[in-house]
Amino acid sequence: xxxxxxxxxxxxxxxTAQIKAALWPDPNQPGVLTKYDERLDELEDWRxxxxxxxxxxxxxxAGLAAxxxxxxxxxx
Numbered sequence: 001x002x003x004x005x006x007x008x009x010x011x012x013x014x015x016t017a018q019i020k021a022a023l024w025p026d027p028n029q030p031g032v033l034t035k036y037d038e039r040l041d042e043l044e045d046w047r048x049x050x051x052x053x054x055x056x057x058x059x060x061x062a063g064l065a066a067x068x069x070x071x072x073x074x075x076x
Contacts, residue, residue, distance in 0.1 A: 022032040
C-alpha cells in the first residue's frame, strides 16, 4: 500500500514540476503562456487587417455608387 502512495506522490511532484517549468521557465526562455499570447496577438493583427480591408472596400463601393448614381440602400 505505501508503494501506491509513493507512486501517486511522485506523479504529483512530476506534474507540478512540468507545470512550473511551463509557467515559469528559465530566464530568457519563453513560457507556454507567452507562446499563446504571441499567437493571439498575431491573430488579432490579421483580424484588424481584414477588418480594415473590408472597410476600405465598403468606402470604395459607396464612392463608386455615389459616382455612378446607384442607390446603395436598395430602396426606390
